[in-house]
Amino acid sequence: MSTIANEQNHRVIKSTPILISFLIAGFIGLFSETALNMALGSLMNELNVVSSTVQWLTTGYLLTMGILIPxxxxxxxxxxxxxxxxxxxLFSIIGAIVAGMAPIFGVLLLGRVIQAIGTGLLIPLMFNTVLIIFPINKRGTIMGLMGLVMMAAPAIGPAAAGLIIEKLSWNWIFWMTIPFLVFALVYGLAFMQNVSVLTKPKIDVFSIFLSTVGFGGIVYGFSVAGDKGWGSSLVISTIIIGLLSLLIFSLRQLKLDKPMLDLRTFKYPMYTLGVFSVFVTFMIILSSMILLPLYLQTGLGLTALTAGLVLIPGGVLNGIMSPIVGRVFDMYGPKWLITPGFIIMIIMLWNLSNVTTETSIPMMIFLHSCLMIGVSLVMMPAQTNGLNELPRNLYPDGTALLNTLQQVSGAIGTAVAITIMSASQNNFLKNVADPSDPSVASTSLTAGIQTAFILGIVLAISGLIMSFFIKSSREI
Incomplete structure (x- = not known):
């Protein structure tokens, strides 16, 4: 430990090349995460699998991340x-190769899981490294640059995938990422430096087991709830087992001298408020990302490529806003960003809950873009302000908890949104003379979408209430 610390003291840390290494790798990893969503329909036909099976390409990815990040x-x-x-x-490259050459669904799923291991290692490492190598007064700007990459990649992914599928085949979604991943690896080998001090704490196997069952159970239970139904014994049992495991895990961490995941991070109020602000915002993002493509394709009758193009401006605008928001955060703190962000989200989600089959494409671009502006005002300031309050020794735990709860919130938001949409859609069909009429499909789904966006409104209101208690970590 002392050797590494002394090495750091006598060596200049080149922070910019390190950041570039992470941004390149992070962009490709997050692009791969969302790009495949547009190919699910093609994969069902080509690999001869049903929707509940093909959904495992998303569920398996989320599950792996939920288990690994803690x-x-x-x-x-x-x-x-x-x-x-x-x-x-290496995991990302191997995963892309396996998925790209997959002859059957099982091999494709294996490739996705290997990819998820790569992303699950990279994201918390990137956050932790940035906290170490950049001073507190520059972190907003740097986190803003990370936000630019982390939001632009998922935004570009679906549209790029739609174009790739139209011109080539789904395999090329993976093949086209490999040169960029190899470049990121070579660049990283040239410029990446060791910045963290290795303490090598005792490994508590039981804590790892409880964490795996706990977070994995919750992510899995909510991920399959939309397909299996909330009354399914599998869904209920996995969520209950997950919650009980997390309860035992939490109690154990508080008793251990050197816990696997130090929950004392929650003793810091700005960190706690930041985590829950990010939690509800990520639920809004993920629920919107599944509701809007369904509405655009079924409610408005757009092609997959056109639907992806409609959503690009909002994602790109979110990315552009992130560095600007970061600079404002460094100058003025979170006070004038997070509260207005939630207010904008409430207004846009209210409008989205009133969409119809006649809503114009320019209006959808406007609503989605404004929603993403609201998201950009909340996400980076909330997480950066929260992490800034933690002492250096809690950075790994703080980043791990933050990123884990994002995965959990994504699974919960998606499952609850789909459940509300389906229930509302079924209620609508009960009052229709001929539910089998094809013309009713778009109207009934739109009715379900309207109701599902009310979930987002409730979440945004809870976030707005929390925002009134957030103050700059530098003032504490």
């Missing part, structure tokens, strides 16, 4: 920055 706090203290960075890129 353990990342431990990995960051056991392995050097370079080792973890190289490992994450």
């Amino acid at each position: 353990v990342s706090a431990l990995l960051i203290q056991w392995f050097s920055t370079r080792q973890l960075f190289v490992a994450s890129l």
Whole structure:
């Protein structure tokens, strides 16, 4: 430990090349995460699988991330920055190769899981490294640059995938990422430096088991709830087992001298408020990302490519806003960003809850773009302000908890939104003379979408209430 600390003291950390290494790798990883969503229909036909099976390409990815990210706090203290960075890129490259050449669904799913391991290692490592190498007064701007990459990649992914599928085949979604991943690996090998101090804490196997069952159970239960139904014994049992495991896990962490995941981070009020602000915002993002493509394709009758293009301006605008918001955060703190962000989200979600089959495409672009502006005003300031309050020794735990709860919130938001939409759609069909009439499909789905967006309104209102208690960590 002392050797590494002394090495850091006598060596200049080149923060910019390190950041570039992470941004390149992060962009491709997050692009791959959303790009495949547009290909699910093609995959069902080509690989001869049903919708509940093909959904495992998303569920398996989320599940792997939900299991791995909590353990990342431990990995960051056991392995050097370079080792973890190289490992994450190798997993991503191998996963892309396996998925790209997959002859059957099982091999494709294996490739996705390997890719998820790469992303699950990279994201918490990136956050932790940025907290170490950049001073507190510059973190807003840097987190803003990270936000630019992390929001632009998922936004471009579906539209790019739609174009690839139209001109080539779904395999090329993976093949086209490999040169960029290889470049990121070579660049990282040249410029990545070891910045964290390795403490190598004792590994508590029971804590890892409880974390895996707990977070994995909750993510899995909510992920399959839309398909299996909330009355399914599988859904109920996995969620209950997950919650009980997390309860035991939490109690155990509080008793251990060196916990696997230090929950004392929640003793810091701005961190706690930041985490829950990010939690509700991520639920809004993920629920919107599944509702809007359904509405655009079924409610408005757009093609997959056109639907992807409609959503690009909002994602790109969110990315552009992130560095601007970061700079404002560095100058003025979170006070004048988070509250207006939630207010904008409430207004846009209210309008989205009133869409019809006659709503114009320019109006949808406007509503989605404004919603993304609201999101950009909340996400980066809330998480950066929260992490800024933590002492350096809690950075790995703080970033691991933040990123894990994002995965959990995504699974919950998606499942609850689909459930509300389906229930509302079924109620609408009960009052229709001929439910089998094809013309009713778009109207009934739109009715379901309207009701599902009320979930987002409730979440945004809860976030607005929390925002009144957030103040700058530098003032504490």
